[in-house]
Amino acid sequence: MKVNLIYFTQTGNTRRIARAMAEVFREAGWDTRTLSLKKVTVQDAVEADLLGVGSPCFSSQAPAPIKNFLRNLPPLPDKKAFVFATSGTAPGRVLYDLYTLLNTKNADVVGGFLARGMVHHPAPCLYGRLPDRPNDEDFLQARQFAAELVRHMNSGFTGKVAGSRADTFKLRYGFYDFVALISSDAVLRWLMPKPKLNLKRCNQCRWCEFECPVHNIALDPYPTVGTACIRCYRCVNGCPQKAYSVNWKLANLVVYAFYNKTFTGWFGT
Incomplete structure (x- = not known):
């Protein structure tokens, strides 16, 4: 099983979550790489048996660089994939954005995971929220989600991975979904x-x-x-x-x- 985790990160929070998941995949004997968006190629997405895509949350949505990368991918028919994100305030539609873009490429998105991370946005009213996140509990939850992915893939189950966030696959039409829409x-x-x-x-x-x-x-x-x-x-x-x-x-x-x-x-x- 070849697993590529492609992530966009600003301050390292999303990279650290990706690496925590990668540890579990490697323990399962899977060939796993974590790849920064700055260095990734289209082929890295195409060649993976399981594709993970992760990003931070900007204004309650996925940021433009990762969305542009996904838009420019070729079709990925039935490619097994999952999405993950880090958020320090209101995640809004960040997971849904990643899911939707992969879905338009016909990838089979089986799960979504969200971790909390310290806010590094420099606006004085935001900076420093959720200090020291992601913490040990966040990394534990990331590893548990990765373990569920391993069980899911090894079993040949169809459908969604246990523990996935529901807002990965369906908008809640809440306040921050609206904020993301106008931002x-x-x-x-x-x-x-x-x-x-x-x-x-x-x-x-x-x-x-x-x-x-x-x-x-x-x-x-x-x-x-x-x-x-x-x-x-x-x-x-x-x-x-x-x-x-x-x-x-x-x-x-x-x-x-x-x-x-x-x-x-x-x-x-």
Whole structure:
């Protein structure tokens, strides 16, 4: 059994969940690889007997880079697949997005798993929620889900894997499904502030150019953020020189209006 786990990650949370699952698959004797979206090829998806696709949750949905990758895959008729995600606030339709895109390629998506992860979004009202997640319990649950996948595949069962989240396969039409629906990349560019570069701090190391998940930063001669920015703030969070900043005065209120702890507690499970 050849298993490829393809993941998009910003801060490492989703990668760590992928690796926890991979341990179980390897213990079962399966040939397993974990593959970052930055280095993956279409062939990596095509050649797998079992394909896992994972991502973080952006604005209660799957982020643009992983969705674009899935849209560009060839047909995967009856390919066994599963999806997984990490979320620090309200997962909304993140699993459903991944499932739907694989389903349009005729893949047989047998399960979906969600883990919690610390929020690294730099909006002051969000940053730092769910500290130290994913934790040992999250990794245990990821391994248990992987063990269910092993049993499912070895048994030849049809249908869905035990322990899969129901919102993988069907929208709940809840509050955060609506938030995801209106939070297109264009809307986020309009609502959320664009990262700004401090030239005095920048040493032109090109880290941001390489790490931008939509290849939207180029040196000219200093980094310039282009018009395709999806407001993921990878440049802000990860710049080794702390050269990027964001003015959150108004946008923080917008984020708080949708993702305050009361709303995420009520509607964000």
